[in-house]
Amino acid sequence: MQLKLARVGKKIGAETWLHPLDLEPRESAITVLLGVTRAGKTSLMRLMAGLDAPTTGRVLVDGVDVTGVPVRRRNVAMVYQQFINYPSMSVAANIASPLRLRSETDFMPRVREIARTLHIEEFLDRLPSELSGGQQQRVALARALAKDAPLMLLDEPLVNLDYKLREELREELGALFDRGRSTVIYATTEPGEALLLGGHTAVLDQGELLQYGPTLEVFRRPASIRVARAFSDPPMNFMAAHAGPGAVSLRALSDVSLPAGQDVPAGDVTVGLRAVDLSLTDQGGDCRIPGRVQLAEISGSATYVHAETPVGNLVAQVSGVQHHGLGDAIDLHFSSHRAYVFGPDESLLRAPLAREA
Structure with a gap:
């Protein structure tokens, strides 16, 4: 039918x-x-x-x-x-x-x-x-x-x-x-x-x-x-950024940047990262955001680490049971190749390369 x-x-x-x-x-x-x-x-x-x-x-x-x-x-x-x-x-x-x-x-x-x-x-x-x-x-x-x-x-x-x-x-x-x-x-x-x-x-x-x-x-x-x-659980992390010649830089952390490419015109943009793409180790990540733990909640076989950072409150989904105290200093790492970029009208400009969901 x-x-x-x-x-x-x-x-x-x-x-x-x-x-x-x-x-x-x-x-x-x-x-x-x-x-x-x-x-x-x-x-x-x-x-x-x-x-x-x-x-x-x-x-x-x-x-x-x-x-x-x-x-x-x-x-x-x-x-x-x-x-x-x-x-x-x-x-x-x-x-x-x-x-x-x-x-x-x-x-x-x-x-x-x-x-x-x-x-x-x-x-x-x-x-x-x-x-x-x-x-x-x-x-x-x-x-x-x-x-x-x-x-x-x-x-x-x-x-x-x-x-x-x-x-x-x-x-x-x-x-x-x-x-x-x-x-x-x-x-x-x-x-x-x-x-x-x-x-x-x-x-x-x-x-x-x-x-x-x-x-x-x-x-x-x-x-x-x-x-x-709507299609992220936990919610996708969003960070204000600016696209300039050759790079997209986070506004509150200008030393954290990712390649711009021809598909990202110059101007204000938003960088999006799924919680699963944020890690507490630097393996496989070329970007680092410092932060302090607000909450660490265990959900099944994963731990959701909520952190206050210079670019706003972020959530990382890490495997296994992780124990962190309130206010603990941590570094959140991610690969610039896993970042989404959205334009001023909130439409998608660039998505990461496909991989298994």
């Missing part, structure tokens, strides 16, 4: 929820809608589903205008953060319900396969009320997968699950989507989730579509500072 949004926008009263946008998700593939809460992801999905009508523009399916067609007349599967299950049916019956509606008979092997993928096979005989919130969310997701609809809309479906299970299901869902025929729209606030799911990503912010393309391409070449902010 080919879905196309043509200058679709949404207003409620005087408030703009979605600015007019064009989007054509890849057919039978996954498109991730990435953005913070209230970026417009859910509003956009409701227009795709037919739950709401756009204020402007058209929604087309296989070239047919379905803008005014309600959701009950569309073949759509949806899963939201707030799970919805049939309370009087067993888990197995919940998952099988769309298959029964299609008058399928030998559906239990399919039900068990999906339940096994989502780690709920042992709960097939239970009622939803006997499950935890995370388990009930997986039942709702299993029912949507069983429906195998041409369009599947998933609005942060894993948000209620624990970290370890989310990591496992992201990989398994990605494989399921690759094998299926559905056009999948998957909304998330987490850049890491978008990278794991792959496919294409549409970055949204304040109701605007900022960039759409292959996920790795958007991650590696964010079109603007706004996209870079």
Whole structure:
């Protein structure tokens, strides 16, 4: 199924929820809608589903205008953060319900396969009320997968699950989507989730579509500072700089510079660095920024070191458990080849050479 949004926008009263946008998700593939809460992801999905009508523009399916067609007349599967299950049916019956509606008979092997993928096979005989919130969310997701609809809309479906299970299901869902025929729209606030799911990503912010393309391409070449902010976790570090003949120098540390090149015109610019590209050792780095530790927080197998520096507050993501005291003097190192450069209008001028995300 080919879905196309043509200058679709949404207003409620005087408030703009979605600015007019064009989007054509890849057919039978996954498109991730990435953005913070209230970026417009859910509003956009409701227009795709037919739950709401756009204020402007058209929604087309296989070239047919379905803008005014309600959701009950569309073949759509949806899963939201707030799970919805049939309370009087067993888990197995919940998952099988769309298959029964299609008058399928030998559906239990399919039900068990999906339940096994989502780690709920042992709960097939239970009622939803006997499950935890995370388990009930997986039942709702299993029912949507069983429906195998041409369009599947998933609005942060894993948000209620624990970290370890989310990591496992992201990989398994990605494989399921690759094998299926559905056009999948998957909304998330987490850049890491978008990278794991792959496919294409549409970055949204304040109701605007900022960039759409292959996920790795958007991650590696964010079109603007706004996209870079949305697609970085922890947030990308930004530093005021000036581009002169042959070099881009940090304003507060003029001795820290990187090659300018023909793609960076002279004038004020912004240098961006992902936290993972800042190191506490000088191995592989030709630039150094002195600082003092504000906070060192451990997250999984990494430590986020927050430092006060002459160019502003920076965050470095370093591997392993690192112990630093408040106010400790440190040096942050980075390679000039890993730096982004953005122009006065915040558009991307130069990105680092591609490497694995």
